[in-house]
Each structure stands twice: as C-alpha cells, then as structure tokens.
Amino acid sequence: MKSLKELEEIKQRTLDSVNLRKDRSGGTRVVVGMATCGIAAGARPVLLAFLEEVKKRNLGDVTVSQTGCIGVCRLEPMVEITCPGEEKVTYVSMTADKVRRIVAEHLVNGQVVTEYTIGAAE
C-alpha cells in the first residue's frame, strides 16, 4: 500500500458489492414480479437482463429484487422502478429487450419509457 488514493480505489471497487448489506433508503430500486404467473410469463429472463445491464454499466446504488404477484397477471412480467425522490413507475409485459432500453433511458438518463408503462397499456 503506497497511498491513501490506492486504498480509496480498493474501497470504491468493493463498495458497490457490499453496499447492499446496509439498511438504506436511498438508491434506485428495481422490483420484478416473480410469482408463478410472472415466472410462467418469462420474468426470469427479465430479471437476468436487469442484472446484466446493471453490471455492464457499473450502476452503483441500484438494488434489483423480486416480489410476489403484483396483481395484474395478464400484464406480467411486470417491473416496478423507484428512483430516489420520484414516484414509482410500473412497466408491464416486459422482455429482455425492453429492459435494455429502460436501463439506458430510465436508470441512466432519468427518462421514463412511457410506452412500456402500465398507463400506456391500459
């Protein structure tokens, strides 16, 4: 170890991978509906696509978790995204391709992809 800078680099490199273990309120939360209907409708590939994109783009401070049935089974797979200080956005009929766009536009640039939301589908 030669300098504090070097130490800081190790810290930053590892921090994202341990951040999850703190009780926290900040950060972006991605929740994928993974009840039986969701899994049947292809929720796993959606979840995996989120993980891959987050990993690829080095997005710290994002948690990806799953939940049971969100309620509107015919629109599964569904995903809820909550950015800090903003209303929850619900996306429906998700696919891996849609995930890539949502990560790029919503998570990275803060632009909700309106056409995929539950509001557009109803």
Place this chain on the structure above:
Amino acid sequence: MEFFRSHVLICGGTGCHSSGSADVMETFKTELAKNNLENEIKLVQTGCFGLCEVGPVVIVYPEGAFYSRITSDDVPRIVSEHLLKGRIVTDLLYHDSIHEDEIIKSLNEVGFYKKQERLALRNCGVIDPERIEEYIAFDGYKALGKALLEMTPEQTIDVIKASGLRGRGGAGFPTGLKWEFTAKAQGDKKYVCCNADEGDPGAFMDRSVLEGDPHSVLEAMTIAGYAVGSDQGYIYVRAEYPIAVNRLTIAIGQARESGLLGKNIFGTDFSFDIELRLGAGAFVCGEETALIASIEGKRGEPRPRPPFPAVKGVFGKPTLLNNVETYANIPQIILNGPEWFRSIGTEKSKGTKVFALGGKINNTGLVEVPMGTTLREIIYEIGGGIPKGKKFKAAQTGGPSGGCIPADHLDTPIDYDSLAQIGSMMGSGGLIVMDQDNCMVDIARFFLDFTVDESCGKCPPCRIGTKRMLEILDRITKGQGEEGDIEKLEELGKNIKSSALCGLGQTAPNPVLSTIHYFRDEYEAHIRDKKCTAGVCQALLQITILPEPCRGCGLCKKACPVDAISGERKSPHTIDQSKCIKCGACLEKCPFKAIVKG
C-alpha cells in the same frame, strides 16, 4: 464490476459453526447451483451476529430478512421461495423480526438490537472477515493511513488520550496514558502486544471480534506501533480458538500482501509486522506479566510489578499490551475524532462495552451497549427477560474476578466506577444472569473452584488461601457449615486480596465476598437451618411426602431406585431420609403432586 442482486450472509462464528453453519453454507452452494443462481446471488460467510442462541443465523439482503435456527433442510425452501421467487419464508424468520402484519423489521428495530450501539462489533456479521477488500470498503485501514500520513506519533497518542478510552481487558486503565508511557520508555526495540487470551469462563467477546473483524485489530496494533515506536507486534491468542486463529492467519497474510503490514507502509519509512503466539488456555496467562513470560517461551507465571510492561516487557523491552476490544475501538477514534467517542458513554467511562450475556436469559448472546446503559435495559430489553417468567435474583459481572449485582441495583448505570462502587467490576465482559433457582453459595463455590484450579501456585496466599476458602464453601453446601464460617471466609478473603502476587489471587475472593455482602441470609440459612432455598445444594435437599394429598397409590415406591419409600397401599407413604439419594424420580411419578422438595 461484479453485481449480485442479493447477498446471503451466513454466520461463521463459533456459536453458529457448532450448530451447523458449515453444512448450511454447503447446501446453499449446491442449491444455488441447481437453480442457476450462482451469478446472481452472493454467499458471504461472516462473523457473529450476536444471537448465537438462535443459530445458525442467515441474513438475506437487500430485504434484511433474518432467518434463525436454519438447518440444511430449510435451505432448499429459502432458495426456491425467497431467492428465486422473492417470497420471504416467514416461518423460518427469527420470531422478533416481523411485525404482526408480517412486514419484516429492519435489524435495528429488532428488540435485541434496538438499544445496542456497535462500535467494536461494527463489522461483525457485516463483512466477510476473510476478504481484506470488504474491510477496506467499510473504511478499513483508512485510520492507519491518516495516522501515518497526516499525524505525528505524539498527535496519535493525544487523540487516544483525549478520547477517554479505557482498557477493555478488565482493569480499565486509560489507554492513551499506557501508549504514552510506552512511547516515552527508553529502548532500542519495543513491542506491541494484543491480549486475546480471554480466560473468563462464559466470555467470548474477543473471540467474536477476532472471528468477525480480524483486520480491525491488526490495523489498531499497527497504529499503536507507529505511536509508541515499535516495529513488531504479537497477538497472544488461545489455541482453543481455532476459527479465530485461522481468520487471523488469513488476515495477516492479506495485510502483508497488500503492504499494510511489512516494510514502508503507505510509502513512509514506518515498518511493522505481527506474529501470532498460541496460548494453552490457562487463565493466569491473561495476566499481563504471565502473558509476556509465555510469549518469551517461558512458563506462564506472573512476576511482581513494577517494573510495568511499558518499561520492561517482552524480552525486557518496553511493551504495550492492550486487549482485543480495546484495539477494535482505535481505528474509529482516529477517523471520527476524540469528541465523537467522548459523546458516547458516561462521565468517566467513554464509548461502549461488549458483553457476553448468558445464564437465565432469553436472548443469550453478544451485545454491545453504550457505557451507562442500565442492567435492567440489558436484561429486559436487549436480553428479552428471564425465561419462564421467573424472578431476577442477581447478575455476575467480571467472571471469577468480579462480583454479583442484586435486584436493588438493577438500575445502576453500567460503567467502570459504578460497578466497582457496588462491589463488582466491569471485567472483560462476562455477564451471567441468575434467577430464583440459583443458589448464591453454589455460584460463589463455582467461581472459586475455577480460580483454585487456575492458580499458578507461585504464591501461597492464592495457592493455599483460596483452597481453604473453597473447603469452607464445600462444607457449607454439604450441610456441614458451622457458626463462624462466614466470618472466616471474610477474613481469608481480605487477606488473600491484600497479599497475593497477581490479579488472579487478588480478585479471587470477590465472588465470595460479594455474595456474602448481598446474600448473607442465604449463607446463614445453609449453615444454621441446613436449608438451600433455591433447591440447588443436593445435600440440603429434603424430599418429603405430604400426608394429605398422598393417596397411597404406591407409584413413588416403584420409582425409587433405593427403596427409600415405604407405606401401606391406600395410606400415606413416607420417605426414609437416611436412604434417599434425592434423585427426584418419585417427584415426577406422583399423580397427586404429594411429593415436594425443599
């Protein structure tokens, strides 16, 4: 970047290890593989979470779900329900970790954790102790960098002095002063030692720190080395702590590889290295001069002080010796400043103290509370009270060197001085709770028996005096106590305290003296009435049959292994006390509850 959506923290502390956490870990590995989840979910082996009683403990993030008493059989359900589908398996959760509406509480809402403040244990149960990067991610080694690059050794000592930190190994000596003495002592070579002997039966605070956060001790010792001008550290740890020894060995290896131990740390001209010394687990080797002798490879026997280790320690050189928990506080004091540390605790005792809570208590385990927390808060709020709604009788702090605290002192704020005032001591942190079923004479006998066994035998007051005391206590518990015994115990105790060579002998009478002080009537009942009200001392127990409820069914007679019971069918039976061996077999058999003990 690696990204895992969920972390499964599995406790790898000694408590959970012995209840099977290694199997749980293995099963998680195979189940994750079976479900193709290895790249999404990270398994982390951590140190103790404190609630060893309900181990093995598994915590799943980001939800913070606290699973308790997990066996390998439970793992497939956690994987397929929680990890795959996101449905928390509520029936496996720790009972106090969910609200009535089944929403899970965050960990600091759980009763056991609510009043705790984790400084020394901050990383235990949070990081993987076998990965230095995780320690660094939680600001590890930053304090060392700060001290080496931005502070002089004198400034470092001043910060510790100003913090008010006192030794956690028992005596409570101001840590900063000890550092200063060692720094000022003349010597071409100096040593920094860590006391990880932890001999108090029932204590496991230091073990948990070493198992859960070994780097915090390494970092603190290195800071100490810089402050006092030493380049060599020793950790004296008992060989009966294999997990701690293993984690320390790994940690030292990683620190050396990263250049955090060794030559020119942080590019400065300061060099420091640490070696382990394994102890055989004798209580007296925790005493500083005996410990030093043992590090030198000699017999672990105390020697008179002065000279103190700060002047003449390991190999005759100035030596700094601190306890594990004392060290674990150092990095944060350097990082957050002395004012921050002083803001926690009481007037003369700053910071927190870790206790190993045991005995008659619902939540057995490891707790860390700010100094000044009352015994009542620890027992009833954190500890969840006494099992089966029984009545609190006393708590023993300070182990074999300490004393008991009776119910009238439940609201005493716990710190060094108030404990000393009521005849107990902080000690290293063993806290044993006793209820109405504990006999205080028997408790005193238990601790004295321990010290008699552990006395090194070098000086007569301790070797012979404690033995005499034990003989008297033995007689009392066997119903052969005599008038004057209590006074004899008191006198012997006082003499031993003032004439023994080391702290072991000087404190050995404490458990006896303090139980006499608070529970003299119990001693008197044993001696005069030959009665043990708690029903513990077998020899004083009488098992009798009450004539009214006895229907003469004869079931007790059949149960008695020594034919002590006689009586005609359908008329009251009696027990021949000279034959009865007090096994209690008849007691359980009687359908009319006619047999009583007391």
